[in-house]
Amino acid sequence: MTMTDFNQALDSGKISEGLINVVVEIPTGSNLKVEWNRKKKIFELDRIEPAIFQKPCNYGFIPQTLDEDGDELDVLLICNQAIPTGVVVEARIIGIMNFEDDGEMDHKVVAVPDDDRELGSEVKALSDLPEQLVKQLEYHFTHYKDLKKPGSTTVQGWGDTESAKTTIDECRKRWNSESK
Secondary structure, rough: HHHHHHHOOOOOOOOOOOEEEEEEOOOOEEEEEEEEEOOEEEEEEEEEEOOOHHHOOOEEEEEOOOOOOOOOOEEEEEEOOOOOOOOOEEEEEEEEEEEEOEEEEEEEEEEOOOOOOOOHHHHOOOOHOOOHHHHHHHHHHHHHOOOOOOEEEEEEEEHHHHHHHHHHHHHHHHHHOOOO
16 A cells, blocks of 8 residues: 555544544554654664663544654653554544654644543543643653654743644645645
């Protein structure tokens, strides 16, 4: 399957309804930095992070989007289970982390699986998440590169669902203009 086929088969989701398609790259608890390589059309291991920087949640991307850093728009997928690399999840948007990495904006949409009967039905907004989890996410992304390049990442705040939708729309427009 070519990347064009992949992106035609899997769109960004029903953004206006607050739903996105998420392709999982890194399961909760993994310290393997797996990334989708658009050119090779495969998932590949980018690096192995120190064990203390295991991902605090599932981490993936929204197809047919490009963020300001030139990569697909990232997603922090919150649920109680680790989801394997390559699995596609329909998820409900609950907010966004405004994140800067090496001077470039690298937003992180925050979402929950739409059909998560254990957690998802009770989580409609960032404020529904445990405060400790939000602090853990912020700490992780502020410090996960400290052993390699201290101070290169900063969380610049959080936004609500509407802010996330605006960013997704901008990233979809960027994808459409750059994929032609």
